[in-house]
Amino acid sequence: MLTTDTRTVYxxxxxxxxxxxxxxxxxALIPNLDRWEEEGVVDRGFWLAAGDAGxxxxxxxxxxxxxxxxxxxxxxxxxxLSYAGSSAGITLQSDIVVDDIINYGSQGQKQRxxxxxxxxxxxxxxxxxxxxxxxxxxxVRTTAIRDGNHYxxxxxxxxxxxxxxxxxxVVVAKTDPAAGSKGISLILVEGDxxxxxxxxxxxxxxxxxxxxxxxxxxxxRVPITNCLGEEGKGFAYLMNQLxxxxxxxxxxxxxxxxxxxxxxxxxxxxxxxxxxxxxDFQNTRxxxxxxxxxxxxxxxxxxxxxxxxxxxxxxxAEASAAKLFHTELQWEVCDAALQLHGxxxxxxxxxIARLWRDARVQRIYGGTSEIMKEVVARSI
Numbered sequence: 277m278l279t280t281d282t283r284t285v286y287x288x289x290x291x292x293x294x295x296x297x298x299x300x301x302x303x304a305l306i307p308n309l310d311r312w313e314e315e316g317v318v319d320r321g322f323w324l325a326a327g328d329a330g331x332x333x334x335x336x337x338x339x340x341x342x343x344x345x346x347x348x349x350x351x352x353x354x355x356x357l358s359y360a361g362s363s364a365g366i367t368l369q370s371d372i373v374v375d376d377i378i379n380y381g382s383q384g385q386k387q388r389x390x391x392x393x394x395x396x397x398x399x400x401x402x403x404x405x406x407x408x409x410x411x412x413x414x415x416v417r418t419t420a421i422r423d424g425n426h427y428x429x430x431x432x433x434x435x436x437x438x439x440x441x442x443x444x445x446v447v448v449a450k451t452d453p454a455a456g457s458k459g460i461s462l463i464l465v466e467g468d469x470x471x472x473x474x475x476x477x478x479x480x481x482x483x484x485x486x487x488x489x490x491x492x493x494x495x496x497r498v499p500i501t502n503c504l505g506e507e508g509k510g511f512a513y514l515m516n517q518l519x520x521x522x523x524x525x526x527x528x529x530x531x532x533x534x535x536x537x538x539x540x541x542x543x544x545x546x547x548x549x550x551x552x553x554x555x556d557f558q559n560t561r562x563x564x565x566x567x568x569x570x571x572x573x574x575x576x577x578x579x580x581x582x583x584x585x586x587x588x589x590x591x592x593a594e595a596s597a598a599k600l601f602h603t604e605l606q607w608e609v610c611d612a613a614l615q616l617h618g619x620x621x622x623x624x625x626x627x628i629a630r631l632w633r634d635a636r637v638q639r640i641y642g643g644t645s646e647i648m649k650e651v652v653a654r655s656i
Contacts, residue, residue: 278359278534284579285586290348297356300329305362312485313630316477317440318364320399326366327396333374340390347520347585351527358531361627363483363634365401365438369393371524372517373400373446376462380505380513385464389444401442403433403491404514411647413448413511414456418493420449420463420503427451427463427503429471429496435641439489440477443467447493448510451503457511462504471496482633518643519595523585525642526595529602530574532638533609536631537567540613543620543628560616567609574605593655600648603638610635 280286280294304325312318326332334349336342343349354367374393377385392398409415418431429449436445445465452459465472475490505513541564544555554560581598584590610632614621621628639645 278355278531283575285348285582286352290352293349294352294356296329297331297353300326300331301356301360301362304329305357305360305364309360309362309485312364314484316484317487318485320396320441322364323366323396323399323441325396327394331370332366332396333370333390333394335370336374336378336390336394340386341394342390348582350524351582354524354527355531358528359535361532361535361630361634363486365399365441365486367524367528368402368437369400372521373402375517375520376402376446376504376513379516380462380509382501384501385504389464392443398443399438399441400444400446401436401438401491402446402448403436403439404448405433405435407432407434411643413460413514416448416450416460418447418449419453420447420451420461420498422451422500423497425500426497427500429463429465429493429498431493433491433493434475434489435478436489436491437486439491440474440487445472445491446504448514451507455508458508460510460514461507462510462513463498464502464504465493465496465498469496469498480637482630482636515592519590519592520585522595522599522642522648523581523590525638526581526598526602527578529599529606529635529638530571530578532631532635533574533602533606534571536606536610536613536628536635537564537571539626539628539631540564540616543617543626547618547620554616554618563612563616567612570605571609574602577601591655593652596643596648596651599642600645600652603635604645606635606638 280291304322330343331353334343334345338344350371377389389398393400404413406416420427420429429447447463447465449461449463450459451461471494473492478488480488544560545553547554581590614628614632617628620626623629
């Protein structure tokens, strides 16, 4: 269990909320983890239950059915989700997509979509990555060309989280292919639009319960009113949201690292070898001691980042540094924890196997570690 005694950004109300989140996950999430891993998707019943429990998009204003809460509530939900060992796509909806609609959506778009996103009746995705464009968003080829009162959306996307389930997709597309980054817009595409097709649920190394898909847009017509914010401002909007997106990944990384560490401590204290526990060996104690020191520093750094974010002062470089540090730490801890399990760690019946698999992509999506180093270096 995550301890919050030394955390500096949470208060009594947040601790009570965390207790509610844990109880909900114990009841509705953890018993279903293995089934969702096998099925490759989290069922809609969980989304609806999460909405009913107030765990989706807590920052949505009360006028649209939300709690009007600050980002710390998102952080609690994300920390506990990662610590539980789940890759459910609710944080994508709550920490990324919903803020695009809150910050840039029209009144009509907010009224139409926000209540359903809060209740779990509407599942969302954001379609950025393409077969030929990942970290370089300016290289997207999907277009949304005006035709009268409509856009005609054409192109394909890949590696899209919630792709199999999404009722609404925020599509990154070029409304002016000749204008570079200034020609990129965010277009809302409903999942039942003619010409929109979902590809296969992609077979991944880890995070198997997070449905991840190819999406195809074959001359999909949507009304001009489906443009999110101003036409041509999509790239700027995405850049504005990057600090929170990368902070969310850092939060998941730190909590996942803590869970892996806790699993290693538990296993090594129970496992006997050569008439003593594995924990009693100096190598084990030195390994775990070094990791605990890094985790301690990690939690302090994460609280600093969240405090900065709450004050709207967290910079792109600071958020990139957080993603870099915490996801690299997650991989270091998960790999060391699996090693301390010995052969048992390679067996899927032990939680560390899933934690290890799921951790690998954290250093890739949301900007690779290499890109994060470049962003940080530019601030020096």
